[in-house]
Amino acid sequence: MSIFSYHLVKTNYLSALKAYLFPPDPKKTPGLIHIECMTAMTLGSKIFSPSRMLIRQVAVFAQWENESALNDFLEQNDFGKTLAKGWHTRLIYLRQWGKINGFKIPDESIESDDPESPVVAVTLARMKLPEVPRFINWGRPVEKLVRDHPGISLALASIRLPRTVSTFSVWKKQKEMINMVQGHSNVPRPKRHADAMKERERKDFHFQFTTLRFKPIAEYGQWNGRSEIIPNINRSQNK
Template sequence: MSIFSYHLVERPFFIAVKGIFSNPVSKNVKGLIHSEYMTAMTLGSPIFSPSRVLIGQVAVFMQWENENALENYLEQDSFGRTLAKGWHVRLSFIREWGKFSGFKIPNDRDQLESSNSPVVAVTIARMKPFAVPRFIHWGRPVEKLVRDHPGTILSLASVKFPNTVSTFSIWKSEKEMTDMVHGHSKVEKPKRHSNAMKERERKDFHFEFTTLRFKPLAEFGKWKGQSNFIPNT
């Protein structure tokens, strides 16, 4: 059964810079379907600030043929052992909106126990260069909405130059996440996400874009000294 995994790990600055230009994830890893190696960013931070792009913090989003392939990678591959020292969550696919090349969306879909179960959301897109200013204008308010929402447990953005952008968020419940998406949250300016989606439908920011929803299966390790982000895993 295909599974996904999302990894966060801190690396020395110059090694992380090298990873930006030379992806340390080999394309020949047995059982690896696709991966995206990215540099973490702080959601909602000013565009020109040291907290925007966090060079020493790496995010890797991966899809595997099965969990054994992931286990072998973390134990036997040199960069896999680096990822094993960080934090990661294993994910079972629920839903997809849009398309993004590389990943193979499973025909079999998992289900949450209820709308009050925790859920993980990943968005990933290839930007149109000339759409970046408009994307920033509409996107940063959404970043702040997700970052500050009482329903999020952990949220961040990531980037791979020149034009890949992504977000990752863990939600206390699927209901809180879907309320945010549709503008029904009891927060200030709740329609920031729905308004940005209307603008994207009017004139797309991206060459390709997808939102993926997952059931968290298990988490491992620590991120910034914390663990057990997801209840009941």
């Protein structure tokens, strides 16, 4: 069974640029199905602020044939060794909305029946460049909603110019995420996400878009001095 992983690491500008321009090739990387290497961004920050694009912070979302392939990559591949110095979580696929090329998404969804369990959500989109101003207008309020939500343990955005944008969020409880999506959270302006989705349905911002939901099964390392970001899963450290 394939697994997914999400990685965050702070490195130097040269290493970050190399990962951005020359990501690992699945044809030359054993067990790698697909990988997205992006620059991390701060959710909800101003478009032209220094915190919008954090050049030295690399975000990686990948799918692997199995966990052994991921372990080998982190231990033997030069870029994998860099990622191993940061933080990552390992993920089991639950459900997908939309579609995007590259990943091999299972045909069947798995419904988690525990509303109290943690869940990870990843969105990935290929932008229609003329729609970027509309996307920013509708997207930034949603970013702030997710960033400030009491049910969030970690949330960030990432980008790979010119077209790929993504978000990553760790929710303490699945029910908190579902309430946010449906506009039922007990927060100011709770319908920001639902309203943005209606606008996307009216006139799409993207030519490809997917939202993926995962069950986290392990967490490794630290991010911004934090560990134990995901509640109630296996805690591990890379050696």
